Amino acid sequence: MKRKVGRRGGIAALAAMGAVTPAAAQVSGPREKVVYHLNQPGGEEFAFYRQFLVNVANHLTVLTPGQFDFRVVMHGPGVNLLRIAAKHDPQVAARIDELKLAGVRFEICRITLRNSNIRIEELYDAGEDDLVPSGVGQLGRLQWDGFAYIKI
Structure with a gap:
């Protein structure tokens, strides 16, 4: 054999x-490149979003600080993590803040915002630099660039 x-x-x-x-x-640059795909609703009391954020935080514990490029790409109902859950649940907002401080980037689909008539101001701690033209397009681009794709 x-x-x-x-x-x-x-x-x-x-x-x-x-x-x-x-x-x-x-290898030069980040040792690990990871993208988490979020396009689901949060569920009752945002249980799905809470567990999603726990999984992201757990994943960070096994990475070398400063040696990763970590993204969460949101589209469709996934943007409600920032639109609804983070605005109504201080624990969700605090976890997002912690993840951002640790280096996780939250990227938001511009098409979802346009098609759902959602203004960027409606999203928790989001700005123009957090928008990507297409969430699905961004996922494809990141995978092409060598990012590990994770869907929970």
């Missing part, structure tokens, strides 16, 4: 053969 050599094993083998140096094997 043939044994597969993973990325790490392959780089180590190449380095041992002198084909690549350890410095050349290191």
